[in-house]
Every structure is written in C-alpha cells, then in structure tokens.
Amino acid sequence: MGPIGENEFFFLMQGLKWTVLLAIVGFIGGGIFGILIALLRTSKKKVARTITAGYIGVFQGTPLLMQLFVVYYGVALLGIEVNAWIAVAIAFTLHASAFLGEIWRGSIEAVPKGQTEAANALGLHYVSRMKDIILPQALKISMPATIGFLVQLIKGTSLAAIVGFIELTRAGQIISNQTYRPLLVFGIVGAIYFIICWPLSHAGSGLEKRMAKAAR
Incomplete structure (x- = not known):
C-alpha cells in the first residue's frame, strides 16, 4: 500500500x-433556464405548458447518468467535438433546469391568487406583476426545496466521472487505485x-422550519 501524502x-x-x-455552472445555468420553464409552465398558453411539461417529464423520468451519456456521445455523433467539461456542464444545466423549473412552478402557483388579482386591479402588466409581486414571494417559498436540490446536484456531480471528467469522486478513485487504500x-x-x-x-431545514412557524 502506498502513502497518502x-x-x-x-x-x-x-x-x-x-x-x-x-x-x-449547472445550478446557475439551470436556474436561468428554470425560471423560463417555470413561467411557461404557468402561462395561459396550452402549447407552452404542454411542451415544458414534456421537457420536465423527460429529465425527471430518466437517470442523470443516462443524460450524461446522451449528451456526451450524442453530440459526438453529430460530428461536433466537445471535451468532457463542456458535455457535463450542458447535461447538468439541462438536468437542473427541469427540476428547478418544476420547483419554481409549484412556488409560483403557491402564491395566493389574491396577489395576482390585486395586481390586475392595479393595472400592472405581466412583467411588472411577475417581477415585483409574484416572483419575490415564490422565491421565498421555494428556498428550502431549491437548497435541497442544490445538495443533490453537488452529490450528483460524482456521476460525471463516467465520461472521463475528473471531479472529486473520480480523483479519489484514481488515488485509491494508486495507493490501494480505498477505505x-x-x-x-x-x-x-x-x-x-x-x-x-x-x-434548508432551518429555513423550512422558520417558514412553517411564520405561516401559523
């Protein structure tokens, strides 16, 4: 057994x-696309809701490992050369956008409908209504679930090793193979x-408890 120095x-x-x-990268990129997905999922247009529901269903209904394979090898089949870093960044962004989009969709719908009715009564247009009234409240509601997903995303990065990306778990595996000290x-x-x-x-747990107390 070799030393670990x-x-x-x-x-x-x-x-x-x-x-x-x-x-x-996955969280920020997923957040940018996720908010767009959440807005489309709560829009009045049925086509937008259907398309985004299908998108979410695909990424929530398939393993992250498979998504990494599809992005990494699928892009190569198109004749586009990408390194492992770009491939896994794209895969994690797409994965995160679906989950965050659904989390934030639920949070938007959890905002009391009276808030929207009051905004309409004041004559606020859609952008102002969402930016100034709905989204700030939805963000607060979604914080515990968003933090929980971030934790899962960090742990999920270990799967990136399957396409040759050297992150923490893969680095540990390499060192284990060299030193013969896996434990x-x-x-x-x-x-x-x-x-x-x-x-x-x-x-996240503390925030959820505080929000539950405030709601009583």
Missing part, C-alpha cells in the same frame, strides 16, 4: 475544485462531501 491531497483538492465549479481514500472523499453538503442541508 501532499500530492494526493492536492489532487483531491483539484477534483474538489471541478466538483464545485460543475455544481455552480481511507473514500472516507476522506465522503468527509469532504459531508463538509460541503451538511451545512446546506441544515440551512
């Missing part, structure tokens, strides 16, 4: 860097994930 820890930190970056290596990897995810989960 400074070089091995540095390699893990490099993998952690890509894990964090991938989660950030120690993956114990460290698991501890790193816990340090990142537990505070977020705790914050």
Whole structure:
C-alpha cells in the first residue's frame, strides 16, 4: 500500500475544485433556464405548458447518468467535438433546469391568487406583476426545496466521472487505485462531501422550519 501524502491531497483538492465549479455552472445555468420553464409552465398558453411539461417529464423520468451519456456521445455523433467539461456542464444545466423549473412552478402557483388579482386591479402588466409581486414571494417559498436540490446536484456531480471528467469522486478513485487504500481514500472523499453538503442541508431545514412557524 502506498502513502497518502501532499500530492494526493492536492489532487483531491483539484477534483474538489471541478466538483464545485460543475455544481455552480449547472445550478446557475439551470436556474436561468428554470425560471423560463417555470413561467411557461404557468402561462395561459396550452402549447407552452404542454411542451415544458414534456421537457420536465423527460429529465425527471430518466437517470442523470443516462443524460450524461446522451449528451456526451450524442453530440459526438453529430460530428461536433466537445471535451468532457463542456458535455457535463450542458447535461447538468439541462438536468437542473427541469427540476428547478418544476420547483419554481409549484412556488409560483403557491402564491395566493389574491396577489395576482390585486395586481390586475392595479393595472400592472405581466412583467411588472411577475417581477415585483409574484416572483419575490415564490422565491421565498421555494428556498428550502431549491437548497435541497442544490445538495443533490453537488452529490450528483460524482456521476460525471463516467465520461472521463475528473471531479472529486473520480480523483479519489484514481488515488485509491494508486495507493490501494480505498477505505481511507473514500472516507476522506465522503468527509469532504459531508463538509460541503451538511451545512446546506441544515440551512434548508432551518429555513423550512422558520417558514412553517411564520405561516401559523
């Protein structure tokens, strides 16, 4: 068995860097498209609602691992050369947009209808109504679920290793193969994930409890 020294820890930190970056890109990109999906899902146009419902159904009804395969190898079949980073970033953005879009759709619909009726009575047009009245309240309602999804997204980045992307889990696997100390290596990897995810989960749970008390 080989030693686990400074070089091995540095390699893990490099993998952690890509894990964090991938989660950030997927979450921000998914958030941008997710809000658009949420607005289309709550629109009065049946075609828009049907198309976005189908989009959400596809990404929620299929494994993330399969989505990574389809994006990575599917783009290559079109004759477009992409590296693993771009492929997984696209896949995670699409995946996150479907889940966040549905979370925010539910939050928009959870805003009391009286708010919309009051905005209409004041003569506010759609953009002002959504931007100034509905979305701020929907965002507050959605925060616990949004944070929960972010935690799942961070843990889900471990699947990116399947297409050759070296993130934290893949870095741990490489070091484990070199040192023959899988229990120690993956114990460290698991501890790193816990340090990142537990505070977020705790914050989401605390926020949900505070919101529940405020609603009483």
